[in-house]
């Protein structure tokens with residue numbers, strides 16, 4: 508019997524994990540610069556949280572959740588996204604009482620959605636996201652968008668497109684909703700079963716339907732922008748003004764609909780325009796959710812955030828053939844000629860490692876030639892060969908592999924020598 512990873516999941520093995528660490532390092536560094544400290548919430552939450560938070564009518568809640576009953580009979584769900592959990596935590600920890608609002612937080616962790624697996628779409632994927640809860644300053648919207656863009660830029664991506672839209676406030680959405688129902692109602696029989704349900708539950712989601720994407724009625728549907736009231740229009744104009752000041756390029760797309768129910772006002776997505784990236788071009792999605800905290804039992808606390816998966820970021824890097832700047836070389840490899848040399852080698856590498864020098868030796872019983880080859884494969888910067896002579900002299904030649912130059916160094920000086928040549 509052989510086992511494979513479950514469909515839609517993957518192992519991140521050595522050789523790959525260095526890339527993940529590099530990306531996570533960029534994310535963590537930028538979160539420190541922008542002041543979005545990390546929050547860690549549980550991998551599972553009560554199912555009700557996502558139903559309320561993400562929205563009963565969304566695909567995520569209706570079709571994609573990994574929901575199970577625990578032994579105590581509670582319905583729990585593996586988190587399909589991070590925002591609802593963080594809003595819960597904001598309320599549970601009474602963060603609304605903090606003197607500094609918005610409370611800014613970031614997270615990196617696995618999310619779970621039972622989706623059809625394809626390139627760029629996994630059932631377990633890792634999202635990096637940020638949330639700023641407790642302010643409706645449009646400058647925060649611009650800050651969050653700039654931060655998302657900067658992650659991609661610092662990773663080395665060039666072919667990016669930022670699309671923004673405004674969904675307005677509740678009044679706007681209600682008026683638009685009525686207009687959409689009026690528009691689609693007479694022809695709803697032409698649409699898929701899901702859209703027929705969406706007509707009543709959330710007609711905005713019809714615009715986003717993958718099955719009916721080609722239907723003319725989608726292109727001619729009333730645009731939400733036409734329904735923006737003065738307050739919403741002015742808010743959107745301010746967000747754009749801040750983005751202009753920051754020099755962040757964007758395209759306004761009135762058809763940008765996000766798949767989760769909590770959004771209002773600003774929504775945005777970042778796409779890869781790289782050739783060969785594949786059918787799914789969205790790298791990152793986010794937006795404002797001014798009613799979410801109230802929806803789950805907290806006081807009025809407007810928020811905004813985004814999330815991006817590391818999987819898609821790496822695919823975009825591949826499509827653009829960007830090599831990450833990964834330093835993973837071994838400082839030193841010790842070749843041991845026999846058992847007594849091996850004893851000394853083990854003692855020496857322990858003292859090197861204690862000083863932060865990356866050192867390795869052979870555990871496969873290889874002869875000298877095999878050990879030299881291993882040192883090469885491991886990209887060792889220096890190599891020391893230990894044999895009888897070295898043990899007698901208490902000193903060894905340190906070979907700098909790039910040039911082949913050697914220098915004789917007493918054992919007791921090796922640590923200092925290597926540290927000063929690192």
Ligand code: HAM
Pocket residue numbers: 587588589590620622627628629630632634636637638766767789790791792793794795796811812813814815816818819
């Ligand atoms: P979302 O659009 O559902 O938004 O997901 C955001 C990002 O997560 C996507 O753009 C994509 O990078 C990644 N993603 C989603 N599903 C998958 C998948 N099956 N495989 C690989 N990557 C995936 C949210 O999750 C919101 N919580 C974002 C947000 C935060 N809005 C406000 N704050």
